[in-house]
Amino acid sequence: MKVMMTVNEAAQDHDVEPRTLLVQYLREACGLTGTKVGCDTSSCGACTVLVDGESVKSCTMLAAQADGVSVTTIEGLARGGEWHPVQTAFHEHHGLQCGYCTAGMVMAAVSLIDEIPNPSERDVRLGLEGNLCRCTGYHNIVKSVLAAAEQMRGTKQ
Amino acid sequence: MIPAAFEYVRAGSADEAVALIAEHGEDAKFLAGGMSLLPLMKLRLSTPSVVVDVGRVRDLSYVRDGGDHVAIGALTRHRDLETNDMLAGECGVVRAVAGQVGDNQVRHRGTIGGSVAHGDPASDLPAVLVALDATFVVTGPSGARHVAAGDFFQGFLETALEPDELLTEIRVPKTGASGFGFEKFNRRAQDYAIVGVVATRVGGGTRVGLVNMGQTPLRARAVEHALAQGASVGDAAREAAVGTDPPADLNASPEFRAHLAQVLVRRALEAL
Numbered sequence: 001m002k003v004m005m006t007v008n009e010a011a012q013d014h015d016v017e018p019r020t021l022l023v024q025y026l027r028e029a030c031g032l033t034g035t036k037v038g039c040d041t042s043s044c045g046a047c048t049v050l051v052d053g054e055s056v057k058s059c060t061m062l063a064a065q066a067d068g069v070s071v072t073t074i075e076g077l078a079r080g081g082e083w084h085p086v087q088t089a090f091h092e093h094h095g096l097q098c099g100y101c102t103a104g105m106v107m108a109a110v111s112l113i114d115e116i117p118n119p120s121e122r123d124v125r126l127g128l129e130g131n132l133c134r135c136t137g138y139h140n141i142v143k144s145v146l147a148a149a150e151q152m153r154g155t156k157q
Numbered sequence: 158m159i160p161a162a163f164e165y166v167r168a169g170s171a172d173e174a175v176a177l178i179a180e181h182g183e184d185a186k187f188l189a190g191g192m193s194l195l196p197l198m199k200l201r202l203s204t205p206s207v208v209v210d211v212g213r214v215r216d217l218s219y220v221r222d223g224g225d226h227v228a229i230g231a232l233t234r235h236r237d238l239e240t241n242d243m244l245a246g247e248c249g250v251v252r253a254v255a256g257q258v259g260d261n262q263v264r265h266r267g268t269i270g271g272s273v274a275h276g277d278p279a280s281d282l283p284a285v286l287v288a289l290d291a292t293f294v295v296t297g298p299s300g301a302r303h304v305a306a307g308d309f310f311q312g313f314l315e316t317a318l319e320p321d322e323l324l325t326e327i328r329v330p331k332t333g334a335s336g337f338g339f340e341k342f343n344r345r346a347q348d349y350a351i352v353g354v355v356a357t358r359v360g361g362g363t364r365v366g367l368v369n370m371g372q373t374p375l376r377a378r379a380v381e382h383a384l385a386q387g388a389s390v391g392d393a394a395r396e397a398a399v400g401t402d403p404p405a406d407l408n409a410s411p412e413f414r415a416h417l418a419q420v421l422v423r424r425a426l427e428a429l
Contacts, residue, residue, distance in 0.1 A: 001165060017162065018162075018163055018164065019159055019161070019163060019198075021159070040158050040199070041158075041196060041199075042192070042195075042262075042263070045260070045262060048262055055261055055262045056265050060191060060192065060195050060199075060266075061191060061195070062165070062195070062210075064165050064167075065188075065191065065210060065212055067167075108261065108262065111261065111265075112261065126346075129260045129261075129346035129347045130260025130261055130263065130347050131260075
């Protein structure tokens with residue numbers, strides 16, 4: 001079947017099987033391999049992308065369900081060669097070790113800050129409960145998200 | 158993991174969805190947010206030949222004042238429930254528990270109707286709806302019928318829905334902003350409850366619902382009865398596992414679940 005969507009502001013149009021998962025569509029049809037497959041059971045959050053601005057686990061969504069929507073992946077966050085504030089904060093606060101969970105963490109954090117622009121530490125920890133980091137790097141991830149939220153509030157004012 | 162091959166059709170309205178499921182027969186399944194069905198399909202525990210996607214049926218996504226009840230469209234997402242202002246005032250327990258289903262990503266996709274129709278006793282909202290004695294509106298080829306929550310859940314992943322019927326609306330009583338307690342015990346954030354308990358005041362009485370204590374979501378009727386007889390919270394909570402059939406799995410034995418139910422019922426009642 002034809003599945004068309006906007007990915008990182010570019011039109012995508014691919015002929016895929018109905019059972020194709022969104023993460024496969026992004027990685028294999030669009031060639032955007034920044035989105036990772038971790039557990040493949042909607043537990044770990046490594047495959048998190050934004051669908052119409054909200055975080056979803058792309059291993060547990062059919063590409064067909066995303067037909068016609070707007071998807072943002074980790075490749076779509078930077079603007080004009082400048083990292084997104086969440087990416088910068090993860091870099092500055094050592095919010096990653098091996099990096100496998102990072103794309104999903106960053107996308108989940110972008111969605112979280114959009115919903116709660118001034119999050120408490122508890123908001124961040126609860127808001128990222130769907131993303132697992134096996135390097136046990138949560139402490140610096142939380143610091144990164146809090147710093148990014150603060151920086152983004154400053155930019156808006 | 159990739160689901161077995163299937164044919165995909167998308168419904169634009171509730172009527173079209175019912176017509177499509179009738180056309181494709183018993184091997185067809187409705188797909189809403191997919192948070193329950195897609196994991197089963199990826200494990201090939203569910204292998205429908207046709208998937209009827211109702212996720213775009215926007216006219217089944219709403220929270221409305223129904224007079225003596227709040228009417229919730231079956232395709233209302235958990236995210237929309239946990240941020241809904243009317244529910245905050247009229248039935249706060251549904252709003253609060255919707256905010257504890259899964260994680261943010263799951264709540265952005267999952268729907269209350271999908272959770273109910275799946276019939277998993279480990280899901281949070283079905284136990285709340287059983288405790289509230291909610292009414293489910295079910296639409297089939299010959300029109301709509303009403304099913305009480307207590308009659309809806311019939312076994313593990315088994316409900317009163319006929320293969321050609323679509324759950325379209327959930328009606329919950331107006332219980333107010335507060336007067337409830339919800340306790341969910343799990344080992345990892347975002348996991349299903351090993352045991353969950355909801356206690357809520359409805360009318361003049363107290364209702365208690367149990368998550369993952371049997372083949373279906375349950376009412377802790379012995380606890381409710383004890384409270385109605387004037388028992389203390391501590392004494393009533395000791396009745397929590399009466400009449401239940403808690404499952405054994407890698408997380409807990411039936412005995413541990415029975416113990417958890419007593420502790421969590423006490424905590425939920427103390428939060429009232």
